[in-house]
Amino acid sequence: MTRRRSTLLTVLLWLVALYFVLPLAWLALSSTKDNSDLFTSFGFWFGDRFSLADNLRAVFEFRDGQYLRWTLNTAIYAFAGATGASLLATMAGYAFAKYRFPGDKLYFSVILGAIMIPLTALALPTYLIFNAANLTNTMWAIIVPSLVSPFGVYLMRVYAADSVPDALIEAARIDGAGELRIFAQIGLRLLGPGIVTVFLFTLVATWNNYFLPLIMLNSSDLYPLTVGLAQQQAASAAGGGSEALFSTVITGSFVSVVPLVIAFVFLQRYWQSGLGAGSVKG
Incomplete structure (x- = not known):
């Protein structure tokens, strides 16, 4: 059996x-x-x-190298968003795990509830807020929403509860260390695998984000790869002599996943250990 x-x-x-x-x-x-x-x-x-070499040449020569511009935009959005989200989630998760303050359970419940809300449902309110602040069609319209990661806060809260011993924090306080120093010199070092885990999740989510840039941006010079390649695909499907773009779109899509594969290859050991340790709560 x-x-x-x-x-x-x-x-x-x-x-x-x-x-x-x-x-x-x-x-x-x-x-x-x-x-x-x-x-x-x-x-x-x-x-x-x-025809791989010919396709790669066509990808990088399309409209005077616009693909490189899209790649740079995507890298800026993804790495800025992932770095900021990792830092904010780590600080929030550490605070929820190691401090008690009025309303902490309520705030954490709100964060858990935010995980249940699909991102597409927040797209229109986010657009209206950024439009009122005159931030649409700017890089900030993509980076700032990427800094918010409710799942990252939850993951870091669970991970910090077990990875940072309370006895170690108390010993540092007795030695005269302040709370910020304890977090920077002790907490961040012990939370490294969890930080990498949040970083990878946010990196992939922002790199593959399509709907938010689609509604926020109207300048092709600000497009990420997802929107730029979709525009190429639309031109190919429209016909009228544009069929040659099919191989260009496919090759561009293949090139666009290579950085994510490289990131996972180099960071997978931290990612796996982060998930394993963070998923067990004593």
């Missing part, structure tokens, strides 16, 4: 792995094809010509 359950779980895990890997494999293979091979060859195999 145990062996039967193990076989079933193995099959399910393979199916889940294929669900996530096959689209990436199709994207990688399709980026090596020219426009004609995209429609005449098997999707999960190479075409008659290996």
Whole structure:
């Protein structure tokens, strides 16, 4: 009976792995094809010509290198948002875990409730607020909303409760250390894996964010990769001699996921340890 359950779980895990890997494999293979091979060859195999170099050249030469501008915008949005969100979530989570103040449970309940609200439901109110502040069509319209991470606060609160011993904080206080110094020199070091976890979650969410930049930005020079590639795809689907953009869009999409893969490869050990430690509450 145990062996039967193990076989079933193995099959399910393979199916889940294929669900996530096959689209990436199709994207990688399709980026090596020219426009004609995209429609005449098997999707999960190479075409008659290996056109990856030509496709990459077309991507980076499109409209005098506009793809590079979109990549830079995306990097600014993602890294600024992820860094700010990690710092704010760490400070808030540490405070909720290690301090008691009036209304702390109520505030934390509000944060938990915010996790349940889909981001699309907040898009219109966010736009109205930023429009009133004359911040639409600016980088701040993307960076500032990315700084708010209710799930990050929850994760850091749970992680800080176990990772930062109360006895260590009391010892530092006896030695005369202030609260800010304790947090900066002790708390941040012990919370490193959790910080990296929040950083990665926010980085991926901001890097892949499409709806918020779509409604906030109207200048192509401020577009992230998601919106820029969507505009290219719309031009390709419109016809009228634009069909050659299909291979460019696909190759650009493949290039856009490479930085995320690199980030996960270099930070995965911190990410895994952060999830493992943060998910266990003593």
